[in-house]
Amino acid sequence: MFNPKFNITQKLLTNIKQIAVLVSELNNKSFPKTILLELEKTAREVSSHSSTSIEGNPLSLTVVKKILKTKPENIRDTEQEVLNYNLALEKLNKLIQFKEKYLDLNLILEIQRIVTYKLLNKVHCGKIRKEPVFVNNPREGKTVYWPPDHQDVEQLLDELIKYISKNECKIDPLILAGIFHKQFVIIHPFIDGNGRTVRLITKLILVNMGLNTFNLFSFENYYNQNITKYFQKVGALGNYYDIKDKLDFTEWLEYFMDGISDELLRVGTELKTVSITPDTMLEKYHKKLLEYIKKHGYINDKLYVTLTDRAKATRSLDFQKLITIGLIERFGKGKATYYKLKQ
Secondary structure (H helix, E strand, O other): OOOOEOOOOHHHHHHHHHHHHHHHHHHOOOOOHHHHHHHHHHHHHHHHHHHHHHOOOOOOHHHHHHHHHHOOOOOOHHHHHHHHHHHHHHHHHHHHHOOOOOOOHHHHHHHHHHHOOOOOOHHHOOOOOOOOOOEEEOOOOEEEEEOOOHHHHHHHHHHHHHHHHHOOOOOOHHHHHHHHHHHHHHHOOOOOOHHHHHHHHHHHHHHHHOOOOHHHOOOHHHHHOOHHHHHHHHOOOEEHHHHOOOOEOHHHHHHHHHHHHHHHHHHHHHHHHHHOOOOOOOOHHHHHHHHHHHHHOOEOHHHHHOOOOOOHHHHHHHHHHHHHOOOEEEEOOHHHOEEEEOO
């Protein structure tokens, strides 16, 4: 059975604590729905660009944004690769939204099928490889890693999935996600699409770290900033059967969590920047109104009067502003109207 070796170093503990603080800070803030939707779109663009760029796709972020917006009919492989990745991201976001995030072999095969659509022969799309593969160093022009034989791949994947499932409540999700990521790369279960598939499935496992605004998150961006370092950390050298019992995941996990922390800081900074506009700026009376709802579950105009000396017309504008920017919802009609936080 799969039993990865790793040490809980001081750096790992520090990263886990920092990430927990960043997640808590983001979860305790409310942001207008319009802003969140725009940032979600941006995150998909950045992820689609970064993850395909890691695999050698030459398209710039500007071009990727244009492709995802226009979705041209006659496209090259580089453009198809970007469209495929974005489609897989949309699928995962829906699974996460409706809490249908079950990690199994079928999901892994489906994601690989999506990212390789029209790029591979159909016999290799959504199918575990039936032949040997090799990992080459493009600069040196020689093979540096020999993955496991194809006859062993399905069993190795099964052991990995069972390890993640068995330890969901025992091991921090950040560590589990990192272990899955590296071991998947080591198994190398497909002819092509291994990197894109594992980065997508890793996102699914990371959902368990409890970030409410997870769809704004693009950890692929961190790895794309230094692709050589990413490959050095996530990969392996030699023959799988010679090194499998010697592998240590510690150094990779430290690097992996550096990426998560870096991305959370980026998202937090971006949310602060975009949420401070004339339309979304909250005054003291807005904040009082929201705090009352958080404490009591709802508010109406009669209750709002006790919190502010604003006239009836301006109180109505206050409610409407918070509805417009996606922070509250209106229920009931006439005198029975009341407001609750937007779910």
